[in-house]
Amino acid sequence: MKTLLPSLLLFSSLASAQAWQTPRMPWGAPDLQGTWTNATITALERLDGLDELVITEEQARELERQDAGLAADIDNLPEGDLPAGKVVGGYNTAWLDAGTRMLRVKGEPRTSIIVEPKNGKVPYNIRGWSRYWWRMIKTQKRNNPEEQLLGDRCVVGFGSTGGPPMLPVLYNNNYQFVQSPGQVMILVEMNHAVRTIRIGGEPLPEQIRPWLGDSIGHWEGDTLVVETTRFHPQQSLRGAIKHQLYVGMNSKVTERFTRIGEQEIHYEFTVEDKTVYRRPWRGELTFRPADGQIYEFACHEGNYGMIGILAGEREQGVNGIRWLFELVTNMPEETDHEQLGPGRFNRKP
Amino acid sequence: MQKHLPLFCLTISAALWVPYKVWAHHAFSAEFDSKSPVTLQGTVTKVEWINPHAWVHLAVEQEDGTVIDWMVEAGTPNTLLRAGINKNSLPIGSEIVVRGYQSKDRSCKPACKANGRDMAFSDGRKVFMGSSGTGAPKDGLDPRDR
Amino acid sequence: MKQFITSLLLLACSSALLASDAYEPPRTPGGKPNFNGVWQVLNRANYNLEPHDSQAAMAFRKGPVVPVPAKEIVAMGAIGAVPAGLGVVEGGTIPYTRKALKQRNKNRTDWLQSDPEIKCYLPGIPRANYMDFGFQIVQNSNALLFTYEYAGAVRNVHLSDPGPAPIDSWMGQSWLRWEGDTMVIETTGFNGQTWLDRAGNYHSDQLKVTERFTLTSAHTMHYEATLEDPAVYTRPWRIAMPVYKRVAPDDRLMQFNCVEFVEELMYGHLRKRPLD
Numbered sequence: 001m002k003t004l005l006p007s008l009l010l011f012s013s014l015a016s017a018q019a020w021q022t023p024r025m026p027w028g029a030p031d032l033q034g035t036w037t038n039a040t041i042t043a044l045e046r047l048d049g050l051d052e053l054v055i056t057e058e059q060a061r062e063l064e065r066q067d068a069g070l071a072a073d074i075d076n077l078p079e080g081d082l083p084a085g086k087v088v089g090g091y092n093t094a095w096l097d098a099g100t101r102m103l104r105v106k107g108e109p110r111t112s113i114i115v116e117p118k119n120g121k122v123p124y125n126i127r128g129w130s131r132y133w134w135r136m137i138k139t140q141k142r143n144n145p146e147e148q149l150l151g152d153r154c155v156v157g158f159g160s161t162g163g164p165p166m167l168p169v170l171y172n173n174n175y176q177f178v179q180s181p182g183q184v185m186i187l188v189e190m191n192h193a194v195r196t197i198r199i200g201g202e203p204l205p206e207q208i209r210p211w212l213g214d215s216i217g218h219w220e221g222d223t224l225v226v227e228t229t230r231f232h233p234q235q236s237l238r239g240a241i242k243h244q245l246y247v248g249m250n251s252k253v254t255e256r257f258t259r260i261g262e263q264e265i266h267y268e269f270t271v272e273d274k275t276v277y278r279r280p281w282r283g284e285l286t287f288r289p290a291d292g293q294i295y296e297f298a299c300h301e302g303n304y305g306m307i308g309i310l311a312g313e314r315e316q317g318v319n320g321i322r323w324l325f326e327l328v329t330n331m332p333e334e335t336d337h338e339q340l341g342p343g344r345f346n347r348k349p
Numbered sequence: 350m351q352k353h354l355p356l357f358c359l360t361i362s363a364a365l366w367v368p369y370k371v372w373a374h375h376a377f378s379a380e381f382d383s384k385s386p387v388t389l390q391g392t393v394t395k396v397e398w399i400n401p402h403a404w405v406h407l408a409v410e411q412e413d414g415t416v417i418d419w420m421v422e423a424g425t426p427n428t429l430l431r432a433g434i435n436k437n438s439l440p441i442g443s444e445i446v447v448r449g450y451q452s453k454d455r456s457c458k459p460a461c462k463a464n465g466r467d468m469a470f471s472d473g474r475k476v477f478m479g480s481s482g483t484g485a486p487k488d489g490l491d492p493r494d495r
Numbered sequence: 496m497k498q499f500i501t502s503l504l505l506l507a508c509s510s511a512l513l514a515s516d517a518y519e520p521p522r523t524p525g526g527k528p529n530f531n532g533v534w535q536v537l538n539r540a541n542y543n544l545e546p547h548d549s550q551a552a553m554a555f556r557k558g559p560v561v562p563v564p565a566k567e568i569v570a571m572g573a574i575g576a577v578p579a580g581l582g583v584v585e586g587g588t589i590p591y592t593r594k595a596l597k598q599r600n601k602n603r604t605d606w607l608q609s610d611p612e613i614k615c616y617l618p619g620i621p622r623a624n625y626m627d628f629g630f631q632i633v634q635n636s637n638a639l640l641f642t643y644e645y646a647g648a649v650r651n652v653h654l655s656d657p658g659p660a661p662i663d664s665w666m667g668q669s670w671l672r673w674e675g676d677t678m679v680i681e682t683t684g685f686n687g688q689t690w691l692d693r694a695g696n697y698h699s700d701q702l703k704v705t706e707r708f709t710l711t712s713a714h715t716m717h718y719e720a721t722l723e724d725p726a727v728y729t730r731p732w733r734i735a736m737p738v739y740k741r742v743a744p745d746d747r748l749m750q751f752n753c754v755e756f757v758e759e760l761m762y763g764h765l766r767k768r769p770l771d
Contacts (some may be wrong), residue, residue, distance in 0.1 A: 084386055085383050095428055143768075153754065193647060304462075307762065309379045435661035
C-alpha cells in the first residue's frame with residue numbers, strides 16, 4: 001500500500017497533465033460542431049433579490065430546488081375552472097424547456113448572464129431607455145402586425161434567441177453549429193434562422209441590414225471572435241418572458257466562442273452602442289449539448305396567433321385613456337410571470 | 350410624434366410608476382380573454398403538430414347534444430419530439446379535459462379557440478407530462494407508466 | 496519489341512482515358528466530392544416544371560379577344576409576365592391520376608389564393624432547389640446543411656436513415672447516402688401543403704423524393720429528383736436539370752426572410768385602420 005499510493009498519485013497527476021485537447025476540423029480550426037443549448041434558470045439580468053453575480057454551489061442548488069417547485073406549481077393547478085382575471089398564458093411544463101439549472105460559467109454559479117456592469121442590468125442611457133419603452137408600448141397597442149413582437153410576427157424568434165447575443169428563452173433553446181473552411185453556420189431552432197458567419201471579409205454595404213445582423217468572424221488562437229453589425233431597424237426590441245432587451249440598429253455585438261470541454265462551449269459577448277447605452281456591457285453563458293436534434297420550426301406557416309392577436313383586439317380592444325387604464329391595471333399580472341419571471345425567487349411568503 | 354405627445358407623456362409616466370420589469374412575451378392577453386375561463390371536455394378530432402403553437406382540436410358535446418368544435422393552443426411540439434412524442438401520441442378519439450381561456454375573437458372560425466393552459470385526461474393525469482429534471486420525461490400515455 | 500509494347504500501352508491508356516469521361520471532382524478531407532458552395536439553377540422550373548410558352552401572367556381573366564392578366568396583376572405589366580421554359584420533367588408531363596389532374600388544374604386557376612409561395616411559406620422539396628434564389632451547401636464528414644435564400648428555408652440532412660419522421664414538416668425529413676460520387680438524398684415526412692411550382696403542380700403528404708446530386712465540372716452539377724406519391728401520381732416520375740455554382744462576389748446568399756413583406760397581404764384587413 002505504501003508503494004501503491006505514490007504511484008497512484010503520480011498516475012493521477014499525469015492524467016490531469018494530459019489536459020483536454022480541443023478537437024479540430026480537418027483544416028485546423030477548433031471543432032465547435034454539434035447541437036448545443038444555452039437553456040438555464042439564470043436570466044440576462046440579475047435575478048431579483050440577489051446582489052452578487054457569483055453564488056455558492058449550495059445557494060445555486062437551493063435556487064434550483066425552488067425553481068423545480070415553481071415548475072411543478074405550473075402543472076399542479078387547483079381543481080375546477082380556472083380563475084377569471086388572472087394571467088391567461090402558458091401551458092403544462094411538458095411544452096417548456098427553460099432549463100432546470102442555474103448558469104455555471106466554468107463551474108462558477110452565476111445569478112445573471114450580464115457580468116458588466118456589476119449590478120447585472122443593461123445600462124441604458126435616457127435615449128435608449130425611452131426608445132425601448134416607446135417600442136414596448138407600441139407592441140401593446142395591437143393596431144398593426146408590424147408593431148408586434150418579432151416572435152409573434154414569426155420574423156425571427158422571441159427575445160434575443162437568435163441574437164446576437166444568443167440568449168435563452170422559454171423553449172427551443174437549441175443551436176446547431178456547422179463549419180466549413182470559410183464559414184461557421186449557426187442554425188437557431190426558433191424560427192429556423194441560420195446565422196452565416198463569414199471568416200474574414202468586409203461587412204455588408206450600409207444599406208443592407210439583415211435580420212440577426214451581418215456577422216464576420218476570425219480566429220484568435222482557439223477562440224472564434226464574431227463581430228456583428230448592420231442590424232435590421234425592426235430588430236431593436238427583443239421581447240420574451242425570460243428577458244427584454246433593446247439593441248440599437250447601429251449597435252456592435254462581439255461574441256467569443258471557445259470550446260473548453262467535450263460538453264462545454266464558453267460564450268462571452270460585448271454589446272456597444274453610445275446612442276443606447278451608458279457604457280458597453282458584457283455577458284457570459286455556457287453552451288452544453290442539447291437533449292436531442294433540432295426539428296423544423298416553421299413559424300409563419302402556422303401563425304394563427306397573429307390573426308388571434310389582431311382580431312381579438314379589434315373585437316374587444318379599447319382606446320385612449322381606457323386603454324391606458326387597462327394596461328396599468330393589468331400590469332401586476334403581465335409583468336414578472338409568477339413561476340417563470342426573474343422575481344420568482346424573491347417573493348415574500 | 351407631436352400628435353401623440355400627450356399620450357406618450359401619460360404612458361411614460363405610467364411606465365415610470367410600474368416596476369421596470371419583464372413584459373408579456375406573446376400577446377396572450379391580447380389573444381385570450383382573462384374574463385372567460387373555459388373548461389372543455391371532449392374528444393380529440395385532430396392535432397396540428399405545428400409551430401409556433403400546436404393546436405389540439407376537440408369535439409365538445411353540449412348538454413343539449415349539439416357538438417361544438419374547439420381548437421386549443423399548446424406550446425411548441427419540438428420539445429415533446431425530443432422527449433419521444435410523435436404525431437401518433439395523442440390519438441384521434443382520446444377523451445381529454447382542457448382548461449383555459451377563450452379567445453377574444455369569438456368568430457369561432459374554423460373552430461372556437463382557447464388557450465390550452467392545462468390538458469389532462471379525465472383521471473387527472475396530464476396529457477403530456479413535464480420533465481422534472483430527474484430522469485426521462487414520461488408522456489403519461491403509456492399505460493405501463495403507472 | 497519495346498516500341499511495340501510501348502505503343503500498345505499508350506493505346507490502351509489513351510482509350511481508357513477517353514472512355515472515362517467522368518469528371519474528377521475536388522474532394523473533402525473525408526474523401527467525398529466537395530459540394531460546398533452557393534448554387535442556383537438558370538431555368539424556369541419554378542414557374543412550371545412542364546414545358547411552357549411565355550405568357551402574360553400567372554393568373555388571368557376573360558378579355559375581349561384573349562385572356563388578360565388578372566386585375567391584381569395587370570399593374571405589374573411585363574414584370575408580372577411569365578418567361579418560357581423547356582420543362583424539366585422526363586417524358587414531358589407529370590403522370591397525375593385523373594382526379595389529381597383536376598386538382599392540379601384547379602390549383603392553377605386559384606393560383607393567387609393558393610400558391611404557398613405568395614404567402615412566403617416554406618417551399619418544400621424539390622421546389623426549394625430550383626427557385627430563383629440561390630442555396631448554399633455546407634458539407635463535411637459530420638454534417639450536411641442546405642440553406643436557402645428564399646424564406647431562410649433550411650434542410651438539415653441526416654447522415655443515416657433516421658426512420659419515419661415523427662411529425663410532418665414543410666421541408667420534410669432528409670437523409671444522405673452515397674452511390675459512388677453521387678450524393679443521394681431521400682426525403683419523406685412532408686405535410687402535403689407545398690407545391691412543386693407556380694403552375695399548380697402539387698403532391699400529398701405521402702410524397703417521397705429521391706434526389707441525386709453529381710458534380711459535373713468545376714462550376715456545375717447535375718441534379719435529378721424522383722417523385723413518388725401513390726395518392727397523386729400513377730407512377731414515379733423524374734425531373735433533371737443542371738445547377739450552376741456562383742462565383743465571387745456572388746458566392747454568398749443574401750437574405751430574403753420575406754415574412755415581413757406579406758403582412759399587409761395576410762393581416763392588412765385586421766389593422767385598426769385597414770388601408771382598403
